[in-house]
Amino acid sequence: MMTMPSAPQLAVQASVKRADEILVVDDTPASLQLLADLLTEAGYVVRVAPEGAMALHSALARPPELILLDVRMPGMDGYELCRRLKAAPQTCNVPVIFLSALRETTDKLRGFTLGAVDYIGKPYQAEEVLARVRTHIDLHRLKTRLAEEVEQRTEELRLSSEELEEKRAQLQALMGFMHQVREDERTSIARELHDELGQSLTALRIELSWLRKHCAPLGEVVLERADAGYALVEQTVQSLRRISEGLRPGMLDVLGLCAALEHLVSQFAERTGVSCSFSADADDYRLPENGAITVFRLVQEALTNVARHAEASQVSVRLAQEKNSLHLCVSDNGRGFASAQPRQGFGLLGMRERVLLLGGEITIDGKNGTHIDVRLPLVKGE
Known part of the structure; x- marks a missing residue:
């Protein structure tokens, strides 16, 4: 089990952010203490667990920033613990580094297959462990930040899309209203042209027709003027019909x-x-x-x-x-x-x-x- 930290270690732990917490899992007390001291001196907050079940409970209760995990342990070994951690939504994104005396390629491949981000063989160099720990913590932070930014941007895009769709619906409603108003105005103008101006032109055409029949004794000049007036009225009536039909086809x-x-x-x-x-x-x-x-x-x-x-x-x-x-x-x-x-x-x-x-x-x-x-x-x- 882990020894009580000294006063300087407590001060270091208090100054370290929650995101720098590392869970170390190893059934060998000496190895567990060595890793805890190494990481604590580097400025990390360290939680230790001597066996798999305790480590699983600890990680699920408060997910750490990274997990250092031995393979061979009594009861639940490291592979099974990694599988369960990756299956749980609370810890599926927490990076896991295997640190084990098993150095065969098949052992490493099995660890990577289960979702580990790295595999360090024992005996290890302290500088190597710290370098890999720092690398994967930084990568995890970047990944988490990127996921948060993507989620935030996705939400902004969703809200923008909803707002745009709402504006589009309002614009369509306005266009529909404008089309209806225009058709109503066209209908009204066409009706007035037909009923008012059309009737007046028809009456004028009848009067001109009468004049054409009775102005022959007055001379050819008067007759030509009457014919010209009648033709002009006839052309105006045709234009009026065309305009009226264009406005609203009766x-x-x-x-x-x-x-x-x-x-x-x-x-x-x-x-x-x-x-x-x-x-x-x-x-x-x-x-x-x-x-x-x-x-x-x-x-x-x-x-x-x-x-x-x-x-x-x-x-x-x-x-x-x-x-x-x-x-x-x-x-x-x-x-x-x-x-x-x-x-x-x-x-x-x-x-x-x-x-x-x-x-x-x-x-x-x-x-x-x-x-x-x-x-x-x-x-x-x-």
Whole structure:
């Protein structure tokens, strides 16, 4: 058993940090005392145990910074003690150094296999023991500090990720609100244009038509002016209809999505001269709220991009139901773009946000023309 330390030894122990504590396990009293004195003089706090069971109880009660362990001991030998120490969560990370007269390679390999960090053969040099002890204590401290920093950084990243996700959710909610406000404003403006200005222009067109019929006796100049006024009003009415339909397609509310898209595609082909086809495998789809206007706006934006950038001669718009989702595909044979660095204009960003708001998926491929694939969830039937 360990002798009582002297007064100077107590002073040294009091000045040493808790992290410098070493547990020495050896069934030979002389060897145990020699190691205890050597380590104490080097400035370590030393706990001793003459057999395995006591050492295990001591280590589990208060894990040391390092354990020096003999192999051959009565009852629980060093190998078994090391195995139990490494199996316990309290001591699994405590470095263990075997210090034994067994110097065969197989003995050392067995110790390393059980989790020891080093193996010193007896008889040993005091300087070697102290050097290895210091090395492994420093390594253990660095490992512990690194693990704490990693854990702290992981927690910071988790909190940052949660905060970022919360901001993302708030931004999506704001985008959804902005889209809804914009659609409401478009609907209101389109209704006012149709109901107020449209009716006034229609009345003016009727009056001009009457004037055209009755102003022939007044001369060709008056008739030409009446014809010019009538043509101007007619052009204004057509422009008004086009603007109104662009703001809020009335056909979408009256006849449904497929009819509105077919009309949109037809108007696009007529206006741009680009061949454009539309196909759908159903007359209507059970889309969630704002689903129909979202699909319409996606196609509208895609066709706008084709007219502005694609230099295409053919465009196809296809709708198909796949299980519980609606598949929208818009393809053209234009010049496309580099898929690795696609254009990130507000048009594409807006399309992505609209799809994400409805819980859908969108992929945009710029190889061999531009291909936009969108999948939106359908409302399940009863």
